[in-house]
Amino acid sequence: xxxxxxNLAGVQHILLVLSGKGGVGxxxxxxxxxxxxxxxxxxxxxxxxxxxxxSIPRMLRVQDSAVxxxxxxxxxxxxxxxxxxxxxxxxxxxxRPDDAxxxxxxxxxALIKQFITDVAWGDxxxxxxxTPPGTSDxxxxxxxxxxxxxxxxxxxxxxxx
Amino acid sequence: xxxxxxxxxxxxxTGSAQAGRAAACQGCPNQxxxxxxxxxxxxxxxxxxxxxxxAVRHTVLVLSGKGGVGxxxxxxxxxxxxxxxxxxxxxxxxxxxxxxSIPKMMGLEGEQVHQSGSGWSxxxxxxxxxxxxxxxxxxxPDDAxxxxxxxxxGLIKQFLRDVDWGExxxxxxxTPPGTSDxxxxxxxxxxxxxxxxxxxxxxxxxxxxxxxxxxxxFCRKVKLPIIGVVENMSGFVCPKCKNESQIFPPTTGGAEKxxxxxxxxxxxxxxxxxxxxxxxxxxxxxLAEAPESPATLSYRNIIQRIQEYxxxxxxxxxxxx
Numbered sequence: 067x068x069x070x071x072x073n074l075a076g077v078q079h080i081l082l083v084l085s086g087k088g089g090v091g092x093x094x095x096x097x098x099x100x101x102x103x104x105x106x107x108x109x110x111x112x113x114x115x116x117x118x119x120x121s122i123p124r125m126l127r128v129q130d131s132a133v134x135x136x137x138x139x140x141x142x143x144x145x146x147x148x149x150x151x152x153x154x155x156x157x158x159x160x161x162r163p164d165d166a167x168x169x170x171x172x173x174x175x176a177l178i179k180q181f182i183t184d185v186a187w188g189d190x191x192x193x194x195x196x197t198p199p200g201t202s203d204x205x206x207x208x209x210x211x212x213x214x215x216x217x218x219x220x221x222x223x224x225x226x227x
Numbered sequence: 228x229x230x231x232x233x234x235x236x237x238x239x240x241t242g243s244a245q246a247g248r249a250a251a252c253q254g255c256p257n258q259x260x261x262x263x264x265x266x267x268x269x270x271x272x273x274x275x276x277x278x279x280x281x282a283v284r285h286t287v288l289v290l291s292g293k294g295g296v297g298x299x300x301x302x303x304x305x306x307x308x309x310x311x312x313x314x315x316x317x318x319x320x321x322x323x324x325x326x327x328s329i330p331k332m333m334g335l336e337g338e339q340v341h342q343s344g345s346g347w348s349x350x351x352x353x354x355x356x357x358x359x360x361x362x363x364x365x366x367x368p369d370d371a372x373x374x375x376x377x378x379x380x381g382l383i384k385q386f387l388r389d390v391d392w393g394e395x396x397x398x399x400x401x402t403p404p405g406t407s408d409x410x411x412x413x414x415x416x417x418x419x420x421x422x423x424x425x426x427x428x429x430x431x432x433x434x435x436x437x438x439x440x441x442x443x444x445f446c447r448k449v450k451l452p453i454i455g456v457v458e459n460m461s462g463f464v465c466p467k468c469k470n471e472s473q474i475f476p477p478t479t480g481g482a483e484k485x486x487x488x489x490x491x492x493x494x495x496x497x498x499x500x501x502x503x504x505x506x507x508x509x510x511x512x513x514l515a516e517a518p519e520s521p522a523t524l525s526y527r528n529i530i531q532r533i534q535e536y537x538x539x540x541x542x543x544x545x546x547x548x
Binding site (some may be wrong): 086087088089090093118119121124125152162164165166167168169170171172174175198199200201202203206225227 | 254282285292294295296323324326356365371372373374375376379403404405406407408410411431433435436437440441442443445449504507508
């Protein structure tokens with residue numbers, strides 16, 4: 067729908083950070099890439115679709131923030147030195163930071179779809195999507211929901227072993 | 228929180244019996260899913276699983292929450308360590324469907340699963356150490372298993388129901404990172420028998436501990452006893468100058484502090500040793516390849532503590548019966 071397209075309509079490039087393997091540095095890279103792009107004067111957003119182990123809020127020191135609603139949807143949390151990087155993560159929706167999100171696939175899929183269509187990202191040069199390890203629900207749903215948009219491509223992260 | 232943003236009263240929580248049914252659930256995008264109830268085994272399935280797993284004496288789950296901390300490495304070494312006693316029968320079940328590491332770590336890449344009248348046959352590393360993994364079902368090791376939750380659950384159920392494990396002293400279950408389908412399913416399917424407990428693996432950094440605390444809460448939520456926590460990659464001793472470095476600094480006190488705060492047992496700390504990764508890549512047992520390494524000593528101590536926990540647990544159960 068037109069409304070669904072609208073929230074990502076102002077995003078120029080969407081980058082996925084993937085691995086397959088856990089613990090290789092996807093979230094670390096996503097965060098550092100966002101900060102570097104911001105430093106180079108770009109408008110940047112990060113979408114953290116790791117629902118079970120959301121690392122990005124802590125990496126950007128905003129683990130105690132909350133999200134708010136506006137007319138066009140959820141307002142991302144603005145992070146970084148100049149508060150100009152837009153971030154959305156399930157980490158902001160937890161009652162307590164140690165709460166486990168024990169959801170099966172269908173529920174995860176519903177939230178990811180909301181993160182993609184209901185967040186008011188505004189005008190961004192880059193939206194970096196950080197993913198959990200694996201090739202399952204989160205990955206399938208993210209790629210499917212992003213299909214109508216300009217997906218620049220995926221960066222794959224690994225270690226040498 | 229979704230309910231909170233629509234201005235309703237406190238949501239009952241997804242684990243509650245009222246999930247999806249309370250007034251506060253109106254308008255939540257997941258209402259239908261909650262109301263549909265948890266997908267546990269039905270009584271007939273539960274009976275089938277109970278029969279199949281009747282001859283399993285001890286079951287240990289290896290969990291984390293965080294990826295890449297050494298769950299599979301630990302599961303493989305736990306299996307090798309327990310199987311060193313030739314009188315014990317050990318089974319290693321790998322339920323990481325997307326990223327099955329166990330076949331490679333056990334030197335079993337390329338092996339296939341055979342069927343017999345009594346079910347699927349595990350792949351044996353030693354006479355007393357059998358392994359099962361989705362890795363054995365792939366035509367090529369690079370094939371991606373791109374499955375949604377329900378399909379993964381189906382395979383996990385098959386692994387428990389159709390594999391002819393025989394008489395087993397220790398069933399070790401290696402899991403993927405997270406707290407999702409695989410974890411819920413294994414706990415629900417194994418409720419038909421019993422689980423001695425979970426070993427939770429972490430590294431010293433806060434980014435790992437953050438996810439591990441969630442895993443600990445998951446265990447408490449599903450009433451899974453926690454045997455204890457293992458801290459991997461806990462320091463590195465240079466083989467040349469013998470200086471110790473903290474490659475993953477424990478900025479918030481590491482696993483030790485977390486265990487103190489949460490009242491769980493710290494089973495041990497294992498230092499980084501490049502030979503561990505090398506052994507894993509080569510499919511060899513690190514314990515056998517590097518018997519003098521400080522990491523081997525740590526692993527052996529931890530394995531012993533797990534054995535003691537299981538034996539004690541068994542004695543208590545026998546007393547009750």
